[in-house]
Amino acid sequence: VKPNDIDESPPPGPVPNVDVRIVLFTVCQGKLWIALNERSHCYCLPHGRPQPDESLDATAARILANQLRIQEQYIEQLYSLSGTDDGEWTVSVTYLGLALSGPAGLPEIAGRWFDAGAIPQTNAADSNITDYGLLRLRAKLGYTTVAFHLLPPSFTLSELQQVYESVLDRQLDKRNFRRRIHAAGILEPTGVSRREGSHRPAHLYRSRAAHDTETFLTPGWSSSTESETTDT
Amino acid sequence: VKPNDIDESPPPGPVPNVDVRIVLFTVCQGKLWIALNERSHCYCLPHGRPQPDESLDATAARILANQLRIQEQYIEQLYSLSGTDDGEWTVSVTYLGLALSGPAGLPEIAGRWFDAGAIPQTNAADSNITDYGLLRLRAKLGYTTVAFHLLPPSFTLSELQQVYESVLDRQLDKRNFRRRIHAAGILEPTGVSRREGSHRPAHLYRSRAAHDTETFLTPGWSSSTESETTDT
DNA sequence: GCAAAAGTGTTGTGTATACACCCATGG
């Protein structure tokens, strides 16, 4: 078989725009929130264009940095899709992003935060991506340490559990939750306790995983720029 | 906060090429094989360019159809990355593809098949993508029915097990394997047996899942083209 | 002393693993 071979050199023909979109979540006050921007009487996901010599992850991080004042963040690629955006052929590379809410409240962003349980109308693609991002985030809670990116460097087990409950939108058993977290060995006790009410103080923990880029089915090389040849 | 807002209308600036690359596997003679094309004294993954009004999945399917004579196939998006390819800024959307080997042998393709245990040198990006594709394929064997796409419509349990062993590159226990497959309820007995040697004939099964696009953490909407607005 | 959150164990149930023998057929 020698059908039409690789279309390398032939006239490029039409070229799509490329944009990067981010499904940005945060957890605050026991709820999950998503960031949306307003565009032509409708809401849409934060997005931007990549630049040459910039990895897609870097593009996503840059867009996030432009959106958020503080840049405590986590990003992870979700999916890419082709479609028509604003009349133009566009290939969108989508990311899941996590932002850290302060005790003060929701992070300040260029757009607005919406309760993830009551998301306003967006275009169909953004809506699908949002659903998918939430699905992935929920799944990842089970086998990664992403949740730490929704918490400050030190936190109590109850706070961690509240993050899980907010994202999963259901209650968890305290004892089973604590057992699992301890068994996973991903927490390090700080030795410090926090007193904050008329009740027993809670121990503070920090992530032992040092906030690494959590990888399970996400490739580890995704943040580097492609290059020449390798040896194998 | 109102930093530089969404960069929508500003001059587009440079635009990357977009290509779609496929990590194409097949199983034959108890081994896993990968398809590579030769390009300028080096091997590379099969690839091509998307067209407007074509989903990325459709692009991948088209490239695969051009590569393979028969088009028994499965595709699933892997990852997207930006880099320099042949001197040009390129955003690559990568896919995992599965092809069906006939009893005759490896499917006929435009390029060549290589034993997945002895892959020749490729560029670094393709090499990473290949590793990642294999990782994903192996992981997916555990919780999806992708393996059926590496077998003809009806097959024996031993053949199915051999596919698993070829991909995973390790032996599996026959009884545990059969129990799990049966427990999953994804096989339907055809009632037919196959006689093919001086031993007891094997029952033939077919997939009950009707070769659907396997979805777990893969979005179900990925094969449609993006459009207007949705209602929620 | 009481309200309020922190912290702690046991039991049952299901799921995955290790492992060895008989069955049907062709020659």
Next chain:
DNA sequence: CCATGGGTGTATACACAACACTTTTGC
């Protein structure tokens, strides 16, 4: 009758879900 691959069951370890009470503190 024998060689070849097809087919089957059991015992054990581990992971997960359900479930209630004691501890420490502030007021």
